[in-house]
Structures are given as C-alpha cells and as structure tokens.
Amino acid sequence: MPPTPCAICRTNRALILRPKDHSKLCKECFINVFETEIHHTVTTNNLFNRGEKIAIGASGGKDSTVLASVLKTLNERYDYGVELILLSIDEGIKGYRDDSLETVKRNAKQYDMPLTILGYDELYGWTMDQVVEQVGKKGNCTYCGVFRRQALDRGAVRLGVKHVVTGHNADDVAETVLMNLLRGDLPRLSRTTSIVTSTPSASNDPNSHTNIKRSKPLKYAYEKEIVLYAHHKNLDYFSTECIYSPEAFRGSARALIKNLERVRPSAILDVVRSGEDMAKLVPGADESCGGACSSQVPAAEEEEGGCGSSNGRNAGGKMASMEAHLAQNEVAAENGLEIEITMNGVNGQRHNRQDGGTASVVNGKKGRAKGQAFTPRKAPKQQVMGQCKRCGYLSSQEICKACVLLESLNKNRPKNHIEVSSHMQEETNGEVHNVTRG
C-alpha cells in the first residue's frame, strides 16, 4: 500500500492522525493548522490589543509551554504588537514545582521573555506542602485553586499587567462543563464557559488587583493536539501531574471526557459548544439586556476549582459530602411538606413526627425552599460582587474565599500574627511562639 498523502498539502506523507477530526496530516501541515486555529481564536474574539502587555501564566507544563511558544510565533508572524512576559506561581510542592520551575526558567531564555516567580509562602505565608500537612490530602486542591487564582492577579499587578492568559484547553473547559452539571452549579457553568473573564474593579484605585482581564487562547485546542504540537516542535516542558489527586467531581468528569473522546472525537468540542449555549439559558444570565447582548464580559471566578490533574482515583471526598447534604435536604423537604399540609388544619401547632421544636422549624424552612422549587424556573440568587474586607480582592462575600481559608489555617498554627491586647498574654504567647518555632 502506498503511503497516505497529507490531507492538506497532498504532497508529504501523512504522519499524524489529528485527534480532533481524525484527518491524516503531515507534520508541517499539522503545526500550521494548529497555529492557525489559535490565531483564529485570538482574532475572532479580539483577545489582544496592540501595545498591550500580557502575562502568560506559566507552570512549565505542556499547556502553558505551548501557549507561550504559539503566542510568541503568532505575535511575530501576524504582528499583534503585544509584549509577552511569563508569570509563574510557586505553590511550594516539593518534587513537583522545583523541577517545573526550572523548566519555566529555561523557557524564559528560549523564548526571550522576562519571568517572574511568586511563591505561596511569599503571598500567603503557607506553602502547599504545609497546607497538606495541616488539612490532609482531601480538599487541598481547593486551597491550591483559590490561592492560585489570586496569586496570578496579584503577580499581574506587581508587573503592571492588565491581562493574564492561561493555558486552559478544550478538555479543561469540557471537563468543567460536565463537572458543574454534576454539581448542579448553573451560575458557575455559565461563567466558566466564557473565553474572556475579568475581575471588574470594585474600587477606583488603578493599582487595585481586581481589574485584571483573563483569557484562554487554547480554549478550543484539544489536549492531545497540544501534546502533539509540543512533541513535534521539540518544546521543553515538564510532564508530571500534581502529586495530590483531584477531588472526585473533577476526576469523575475528566474520566468521562476521555471516554467520550474515544467514542466520538468531536465530543470535547461538542461539550464546549453545549456549555456555551447552556450559559445563555441559565436564569438570570445576561438579564440586564434581556439575553440579547453577548458582549458582556462575565465576572471571573473567585474560585476556579482545583488544578487539572488527571486521575480520578479517589472516589470519595466532595461527592460523598454533597450526597450526604442533598440527602438530608430531601428528607427535610419531605417532612417539611407534610408539616405544611397539616398546618392548615392544626393552625400553627407544629408537631414533627420525629422530634420536637427545633427540627420542625428547620424542616419548615427547607420545606418552603423545596416548595418553590416545584414552581418551575426559579431564578438562582444573584451574586453581588464586592470587595473582600481583608485583602480587597473581588468577592461575593464580605471576606473572600482565600482569606477564609487562610483564617482557618492560621487558627490552627500558633504564630506571631496573633494579636493580643494585654501585655501579660503577649508575654506568654511569645513564649509559646518561641517554643514552637524553636
């Protein structure tokens, strides 16, 4: 059998089975197609402005390395006129970050881009290894994700950058769509499908770190193609997964995405499309303009889940706790409905069959909530974005998620940060401090 020619140039021998559509391409055409598609994403979404300084969130992994390489190539080829720099966050995970940061440092030389590395310890006083030591391996991805989100924005401010691009790929976005369906989180589903997000400034301070634009130029690029591109371009990247496993929802969604891709290669893209379409159907989304304008930039996530690590080996954690919570609600709702019916007759004399006063109040409340759910199309409550009172970061709560997490961490570690009013106590505290430090 003669070698199959490339489906595009029809001259070279096809060596690559393109993951996205299973077309057979030669190396040059594949690289060209891959780059052209990213260029297409950048231009049709007007991601960049001429003269803009853009920080690439770089981890040394395949996604951000490919992003840096492609953006450098495209910036030169199509003259975007943007200034590209690298920004790395050191979570403080021994054996994971040490090596990958070395990779980023080499990348900085290879691509001739300035690099800044910011550590969690520098920003929060905690490395991830220390966090894990304290909270265990369950749920540590939440800390990591929350801290990283802010870390990039804080880093961007230090560098005087208003725009951060990240290496999120189509697999990541599809995974997030399925994960949010599984978690029943419609508002987040609608926010995370957007290619551009921003943390709109809640203050007038131009240096505030709440006014950073985020975008994902690789949003429509398949993970497998990113790996192929890195391989054929001989890119220097660090391939290891985070040693802490992902929480169950994400792990579960990721496994599903992989299986879907095997059955129908276009499925990843199809999930992304569904996610974009469904974002418009979430009640309250785009309400201000009657759903007509899609130009509105969604607010960025305060918390963007964990990292994209890929094995779903731990099956417990969040799924189990959410299950327990939901099951409790169901029981309460059922009892609550019964209470409401009997209330008509007994006129305020509430008697829960199982236990007394407090429970029936709680159940009554839950019952009403469920009662509303029966009338279809209840709009989820609108989040009002404000600023964290501690750190000034954009938050829907009074205290942002990072500060809440930090508070719980710090509570359990005697430290010199504890403020004490009386001198006596300060002395004793100081001793304790010395002991623990020493």
Place this chain on the structure above:
Amino acid sequence: MTDQPCMRCKENAAALVVRTEPLCRKCFTKYVHTKVIKRMETFRVRNSAPDQQRKILLPISFGVSSVILLHVLDHHLKNQKAKTGRTGYVLIVLFVDTSSVECLAQRENLLSQCQERYPDHKYASAPLHDVFSIQSPEHKSLLGLVSEMDLEPEADRTATEQLSALMKSLTSATARADVISTLRTRLIVQYAKLTGCEGVLWGDSTTRLAEKTLAETAKGRGFSLPWQIADGASPFGVTFNYPLRDVLKKELVAYAELSEPTLLPLFNDSSSNTQQPSMSSKNTTIDNLMEQYFESVEENFPSIVSNVVRTTSRLEPSQGSASESRCKLCSMPVSDGRFGIHGWGGDQQDGLENLSAERSHGLCYGCTRSIPQAAASRNLSG
C-alpha cells in the same frame, strides 16, 4: 436486611432499603406510586370537564420504566374511577417498532399481553418508518432532508426505503442511536397530534434524565435541554411530562422484582442490566457511556443524580424560541439561525462557503454531527 422492620408501617419486615430507609414491599409500592401520582396533579379528575376526555399518549418500549409507568397509571385511573365515577384522562399506549433499524431481542406479542393485563386503554403499534408517511406540517422538512442528501434520487421511494437510506448514510453507532431516538420522538409527537392527545407521558426515571442531560450535552445538544428534561410545554405543540422523574432506575428495577403478580413477562429481554457493556469503542454509543456512568453514580450518590435533573430543569428556553426556525431533523428551535457546526468560536475555519451551505441544510449543531454527509456532499461538489 430482612430482619429489619419497615420504617414506615413498623409491622412488616423490610424487603429493601430505599435511600437509607428500610421498607416492606407494601410501603415501597406506595412510595413509588406516591412519587408518580404527585407528578400527575394536572391530570386530576377535577381538572377535566366531564363531557371532554383528556387524552394522553404513553409511548411504551417494554423496558422496565415504561411498563411500570403504565402499571402505576392503570392503578391511578382505577382509583380515580372508584372515587369519582370517572377518570381525569384516558391513555393511548403506543409502541414504536424500531426492529428494522436496530437489533433488539424483542419478545413476541408484548403489546397484546399488555392489553390483556390493562384492558382499559387504547393500544397501537407503529413502525419507525411511519415517520416518513404520516402527513404533518413538519413532515416535508424531513423528506426534503433525505432527498437533499441525494442518497437515491428517486422521488417515489417508500417510507421503508427512505428510512433505510437515511440509516445507511450514518457512520457511527452514536449517530445511529441518536437518529433513531430523534425519529422515534418525532413519530410519537406526530402520532399524539394525529390522535388528538394533548401531551406525552415519558417513562424516563431520574437516572435516565440525568443520563440524557449529560449525553445531550456531549452530543452538542445543550441548547435543547430545557425542552428535553423539564415538565410542561414542548416546542412541538403538545406537552411533555415525566411522571417517573423522582424515581431512580434501581428503584424501578426493585419494583419490577417485587411486583405481584409479576410484571416480568411484560419486559423485553434486552433490559439494560443484562446488556454487555461492549468495550470496543466502535459499538459503544455516547448513551451507553452515560448509562454506565450513572449506574455507578446512582449506586453511591443517588441524591447527586436527582440534583443533576433538578438543576437542569431550571434552564430556561431562550426567549421567542417558539417562533424561531426549526431543525429539519429534530424539530428543535435553533436560536439566531445557528444551524450546522460552523461559524462559532470552536469552528476554526474561516471559509464562509461551508457556513452558508451548511446553514441552508437547516440541521442543528447536534444533528449535523450525526449526519455530516448532508454538508459534505455539498462541499465536495461545490
């Protein structure tokens, strides 16, 4: 397990544990019936005028769910009749025969056995290819689609030939399953209108609706989910209701096993449980994947399954969707004329020829994924 007393009646021994509650056979039966009848509130006797019978269509596949739905509703109607002397609705039971396009171990005479057991309802059977011959306003678009695909240029093909030509053009197991279920839904809606039914009662369990949510998302049909999961108006002029939406699949299986007299002879052999999950991805469909996935989720996390369905039911159809143009295959309203798989962020081709050719085919994103030939044939010739 049998040593435990039933948590509700406290008298009988529990036969199974339902969402942490040990229940006896009788209380479990009541539990399932209550969940279904709660969803049938709009069809109470007081909501129907004595001189005008409300008719609803119940499509039956002889799977566990649809047979149990018929069984419970038969009971419901008998109760209504006993209490008020009349019923709030009548049922028309329709079996769509897909044996010409998919291999199912179908037992003989299931429909007549059902009729014998529940004689108060009307029964009908229709082959899938009827979707090409029942005259309706939407009917033309479907014929147009098949002839446009240029499969066989003769205009006077029989409905059977049209169906098999369409099926032959599909290249994957997922596409075949997708098109069969789309055509089946179309036929059921056509039949409902033809027989004057105001709505369709679907047998989907909670688990099935959750499967459907993720499967349709994976097929690029996220836009049509509000019409596929929620109770109420459908875009087809009849209402859709899912009375089993609060019952898990494993609960239905348990109900079937505990039924007395047994319902087992009414099921067809290929009940989902015995199906071998074929691991060759060639024959696996997206629906299979989701079925396997939720089978495992349902085992340990039943409330998460219900939560998926509850959440998805809150999606709102886009405004003015009733007047929007429809997909020629699935008949779903497509917002802003976004037909085809080109011309959005995820489409990386700049060519506008693809776009306009594809848009003119009038297939939605999901249907274009299943029937790419329609677009391809144009592109090659043009």
